Amino acid sequence: MYDTGKIIPGLLVFVGLVTFPIWYGFVSADGHLPNPEKPTKAKQCVESTEFMRTSHMVLLNDWRDNIVREGGSRHGKTADGTEFVRSLHKGCMDCHTSKRKFCDECHTYAAVKPYCWDCHIQPKEAN
Amino acid sequence: MKVLQALGIVLALMLLAYVGAAVPGGRTLFGVVLPYLGFAVFIIFFIAKVMDWARSPVPFRIPTTAGQANSLPWIKQNKLDCPSTTSGVIGRMLLEVFLFRSLFKNTRAEIHEGPKLAYGSSKFLWLFGLLFHYSFLTIVLRHLRLFTDPVPGFVHILEFADGFMQVGAPVLYQTDIVFLGALTFLLLRRLLLPNIRYISLPADYFPLLLILGIGITGVLMRYVVRVDVISIKMLANGLVTGKPFVADTISGIFFIHMFLITVLLTYFPFSKLMHMGGVFLSPTRNLANNSRMVRHVNPWNDPSIKPHSYAGYEDEFREFMVDAGLPVEKEPEPKPAEEEAPAEGETKSES
Known part of the structure; x- marks a missing residue:
């Protein structure tokens, strides 16, 4: 072995970096899994749970574009004919009342910071 | 053709993962068992490879002398391209590792009417190589949001900077575009330039296509056939904390993405991709050109045989x-x- 004084520390740094998530997990894991609060007001969202789980941001973005930029209607209808208001505050948050207990549960876990609240006024909630 | 060979292998791997994840037990195999194995192979054989290099003696100085060597006091030395001191070597290595200086000095030879031979600078390989490597690094670091809980601050910063343009929802990452663009360039370079195509082997096409496959499936999962990020994070975070859990809500395309990464990790230590470690151990880069100042002794010399000068x-x-x-x-x-x-x-x- 030649140049062990440089190669061994180099390899240790390499292993330390690529295993970062492992030892970081040991140091900081709090084991909290996201558990968004289920609404009591309605049983069915405007789309299926599977769709909402993966694509709610697309739906909200489409509403925003349609209403703000194209003068679209505030009124929407689900597949089974239930009417709802296409609005973050008056629609979504009519059932999902708490940002902290619903939105933030998953967003914090997945490190997502949606820019809804750049324009919308964030609801005041007790911590 | 060699590229079709490599393409065939990548497509077969994708199909294998997609079908494999659909059979009973396949989700655990492709989501937990193989990733663990792949990561272990990556670390163990990466170290083994570097140790193997460390055991190989470099009997004499072979730095590339890409500039004026240290000479008489009135001749200006090029301290970065032909360093004679350790600090000069460190400077050269920093430029090499972070800015790919060797590629920057790439030239192109052309034969014109006459015939006349002309040399010109060619920066495209350097530019797209640099773009590719830095986007890949950013993307890998961004993925830490799926492995760590709570997510460290620098990942948030990276995430914010990368989605700075706020295009669409989920926001478009600039690096995704740059990454796929640079990879496409590197692939087209091999396919379209006759001289490069002539020297390209399946081992050159395979990593490109494999990484392209990883990139495309990743981009699809974010922007087109969106997947359940929460259940994927539960799996990824579970893998690093030793409690992996494969939820039913993870869709098939994720297993293709995951399996291609597993293959990349497994393939890495045995391939040209080892330039990741090798760049630090290149004797043509990391040795000081001081042969005229310091006597270098062959490491395998028998110490009982004394030097015998002419005098x-x-x-x-x-x-x-x-x-x-x-x-x-x-x-x-x-x-x-x-x-x-x-x-x-x-x-x-x-x-």
Whole structure:
């Protein structure tokens, strides 16, 4: 072995970096899994749970574009004919009342910071 | 054709993962067992490869002298391209590792009418190589949001900077575009330039196509066939904390993405991708060009065999040499009988 004084520390740094998530997990894991609060007001969202789980941001973005930029209607209808208001505050948050207990549960876990609240006024909630 | 061979293998791997994840037990195999194995292979064989290199002696200095070497005091040395000190070597290595300086010096030769041979600078390989590597690094670091809980601050910063344009929802990452664009360039370079295509092997196409496959499935999962990020994070975070859990809500395309990464990790230590470690161990880059200042001894030399200089050789055989009429640098001690003795230390030139 030649140049062990440089190669061994180099390899240790390499292993330390690529295993970062492992030892970081040991140091900081709090084991909290996201558990968004289920609404009591309605049983069915405007789309299926599977769709909402993966694509709610697309739906909200489409509403925003349609209403703000194209003068679209505030009124929407689900597949089974239930009417709802296409609005973050008056629609979504009519059932999902708490940002902290619903939105933030998953967003914090997945490190997502949606820019809804750049324009919308964030609801005041007790911590 | 060699590229089709590589493409065929990548497509077969994708199909294998997609079908494999659909059979009972396949989700655990492709989501947990193989990733663990792949990561272990990556680390163990990466270290083994570097240790193997460390065992290989570099008997003499072979730095590339891409500039004026250290010479007489009035000749200006190029300290970064031909360093003679450790600090110069560190500077050269930093430029190499972070800015790919060797690629920057890439030239292109062309034959014009005449025939005339012309050389020009060619920066495209350097530019797209750099873009590719830095986007890949950013993307890998961004993925830490799926492995760590709570997510460290620098990942948030990276995430914010990368989605700075706020295009659409989920926001478009600039690096995704740059990454796929640069990879496409690197692939087209091999496919379209006849001289590069001539020297390209399946081992050149395979990593490109494999990484392209990883990139495309990743981009699809974010922007087109969106997946359940929460259940994927539960799996990824579970993998690093030793409690992996494959939820039913993870869709098939994720297993393709995951399996291609597993293949990349497994393939890595045995392939050209080892330039990741190799760049630090390149003797043409990491040695100081100080052969004229420092005596370098072959590491395998037998220490009992002492160096035998010409002066020592002449001392040993001087009388025989003079007897045989061979020229000597130092005349033998004059015999007392002789009168015409040359002065001490005078050299005799026979040319």
